[in-house]
Amino acid sequence: MAAPRTPHPARKVLGRLSLPERTVVADALRTETVGGLLLLVAAVAALLWANIPALRSSYESLSHLHFGPGALGLHLSVAHWAADGLLAVFFFVAGIELKRELVAGDLRDPRAAVLPVVAALCGMAVPALVYTFTNLTGGGSLQGWAVPTATDIAFALAVLAVIGTSLPSALRAFLLTLAVVDDLIAILIIAVFFTDRIDFPALGGAAAGLVVFWLLLRKGVRGWYVYVPLGAVIWALMYNSGVHATIAGVAMGLMLRCTTREGEEHAPGERIAHLVRPLSAGLAVPLFALFSAGVKVSGGALVDVFTRPETLGVVLGLVLGKTLGIFGGTWLTARFTRASLSEDLAWADVFAVATLAGIGFTVSLLIGELAFDGQPVLTDEVKASVLIGSLLAALCATVLLKLRNAKYRGLCAEEERDEDQDGIPDVYEEDDPAYHLRMARIYEDKAAEHRRLAAEKAEAARHGL
Template sequence: MARPSVKRRVATTWPVRYKTQVATALRTETLGGVVMLLAAIAALVWANTPWAGAYESLRTFEISPHWLHLGHMDVQHWASSGLLAVFFFIAGLELREELTHGELRNPRDAALPVIAAAAGVLVPALVFLLVSAGEPGALRGWAVPTATDIAFALAVLAVTFTSCPAPLRAFLLTLAVVDDLIAIAVIALFYTATVHWTWLGLAAVLVAAYGVLQSRNVRSPWVYVPLAVLAWYFLQRSGIHATVAAVALGMLTSPKTTADERPTNAERTDHVLRPFSAGVCVPVFAFVSAGVGLGPSQLGAVFTDRVALGVVAGLVVGKFLGVFGGAWAAARLGLATLGEDLHWHEIAGVALLAGVGFTVSLLIGGLAYTDPSQFERVTTAVLIASVLASAAAAVVFRRRVRVRARPN
C-alpha cells in the first residue's frame, strides 16, 4: 500500500494537534473565564442592536419533546438545567479533590476559607434584605448575591495578580467551591416548589449506585454516563433543580489511585469534561442569560429598583464584609491561621473579587424572578456588580504586584 503523501499527513495531523491544544488551554480557569466573558459581551452587544428580537427568540426557543415529560423547556432552561449541570459536576469534583488532597484535607487549614465562605453567604443576604426591604417579592431573591463565580474570579486573579502566591489562589478556589456548594443547597431547599418523591427516590438510588461503583473503582464510562444522565433526568422530574445531582455525582467520583498508577476516575473525568464545561457549557449559559438592554431607560430602572440595588450592594459591599470579616474573625478568635505567604491586603482583594457572582447568581435570579422585566433588572445588577468588584479587586492586586516586586 502506498504511503500517504507528506501533504496528506500534515493535513490529518494538524487538526488533531490543534484540537488537543485547545482542550488543554480550556482546562485553565483563566481562558475559561475569558471565553465566558466574551460570550456575555456578545450577548450584551446583540441584545442592544436592532436585532435584539432575534436574540430573544433564540433564547426562548422551546425544545420540549413530549416524550421527555419535562414541561416547557426553552433554550435558556436547557442551558441552566442541562449544560450548567456539567459545570456543577466539575465543582463537585473540585470539592472532593480539596477534601482528599487539598486545602480541606486538614480541618484547621480549611477553616479560614470555609468560615470566610459561610460569612460571605450570610452577610450579602442580610445586606440584600436591608436594601430591598418592603419591595414586593424582594424576599425571593435573598440568595442572588451569595455565590462567587469560580471561572470569572480566577481569571481576574490570574490576569491582575501575576505574582499571586499559590496559597491565595487556593484560598479563593476553596472559598468559591464552598459557597457554590452552599448555593446548591439553598436552591434545593428554598427554590423548589413541589417535590415528587417517587422521582426523587429513583434519582437517589441511581446516585447511590454511582457512588458504590466508584468506591469499587469501576472505570468504564459506559456504566457511569447512563447512570448520570438518568439521575439528572429523574431529579429534574422530581422538581428539584438537576444541578444538585451533578454536584452529588461529582463529589462521589473516586480520587483513589490505582496500583499501576493510572489516572484516577476523578482525574480522567475532569480531563474529559473540563474543556467541554469551559468551552461550551458555561459560555452558552452566559450567552443566553446575559443579554439585557443597557439603554438609559433600562439602566435607570436598575438604579430605581431596590431589588436590583440590593443585588449590587450584596455583591459589592456584602461579599467584602462577609469574606474579609469572616476570615479576620476566624483568625482573631483562633479558629484558623493566616498562612505565612498571605497578607491581609491580599485577603481583602480576594474578598472584593468574591463579589463576582456571574454564573450562580444568574441561575438563582432566574429561579427567583420569573417575570422577564424583573429578571432583566436583576441580571443587569449582577453584571454591574461583577464589573465593580473586578475593578476594585484589580486595583488592590496591581498594588500588591508592585509591593511583592520590591527587594526585601
C-alpha cells in the same frame, strides 16, 4: 514543681502550599482562567446580541426555541437547556472538586479547613443580610436574598488574566477553595429554597439511579458509555422531580473516588475532572452565559438598578457584602484561632481577594432566574444588577491588586525559581541537604567558568588582541 509548658508556635494562614497541592491547584486554575476568558466573551456577545436592534429578535427567538422529548417532560427552551442541562456539567465538576478538597485538599485537615469554610460562610451570609436590609428598608421583595451570595471563580480568574496580575499560589488556592465551598452552599440553597413541588416517584427514580451509579463505581466498572447514559437518566428524573436538575450533577461528582490507590498515579475523580473541566469551563458555562446574560440595557434601566431595592440589594451585596463578609470571616478566624498571616502577605492582600470574590456571575444569574421566576421584567433587571455588581467588584479589585502587583510578581518569581533545573521549585528543597550539595556544585562550576573567561581575557590583553 512542674516545668513550664512550651507554647505552640502560632499557626500560619495562607502559607505556601505543598508541592502536590500546588500542582493540582495550578492545573485547575489554568483551565478555569481560559474558561473565564470565554465566559467574558460570551457575556459581551450576549449583551450586544440582545441590545442591537437588528439582532435582538433573533436572540429572543433562539433563546425561546423549544426542543426535546415532550413525553419525558423535557420539551425545553434553549435557555432552559443551558441553565438546567449544561450547568449540570459545571456542578458535576464542582462536586468532584469539593470531594477532592474534603479527602485530599485543604478541607481534609479540620484546622486548615476552618479558614476557607468560615470565610465562605461569612461571604454568603453578609451579602444576604445586606440584600435583606436594603429591601426591608426600601419596601422591596426578599425573594432575591440568595442572588448576591455566589462567587464566580472563572470570571474572577479571567479578570486576573486581563489585568495581568499574578497572585501567589496561596491566595489563588484560597480563592479556589472559597469558590468550592461557595458552590456547595449555593447548591444547598437551590435545593432547599427553590424547590416548589416534589414528584416523589421521579425523585425516587433519581435516587435509585444514583445508587446504581455508586455501585458501578464501587465495582470498578469503567467506560463512558455506561456512565454518560446513566447520568442522563438520573438528570432527567431529577429534573422531573421538581428538585433543580443541577443537584444530580453535584451528587454524581461527590461519588467519585478522589484518593489514589497503589499503582495509581491519579485518582479516578482527578482524572475525570481533568477531562470534563474543559467541557464545563469552555462550553457549558459560556453557553449558559450567552443565553442568560442577554438583558436589555438602557439609560433608564441602569438608573433603575440603583433605585429599585431588589436590584440595589444585589449590587451592594456583591460589592460590599462579599468583601466585608470574606475579609471579616478571615480576620476573625485568624484572631480567635490565634493564627497569624503568612509573613509574605498583608491583610490588604486578603481584602483585595475578598473584593475580587464579589464577582458573582454564573450561579448568581441562575439563582436570579429561579428567585424571580414568572416575573420576566424583574428577572432581567436583577440580571443587569448582577452584571453591574460584578463589574464594580472587578474594577475595585483591579485597583487594589495593581497596588500590590510588584510584590506579587516577586513572590511568584520566588515560587517558580529553579536554579538547579530539576523541575522542582527551589523553595520546596531548601531543607534538603542534597539540594544544597547540588547548588554548591552549580556555584563552583559557575565560579570556575568565570575564572576561565577572566584568564582568557587577560591572556588576550597581553597579546594585544
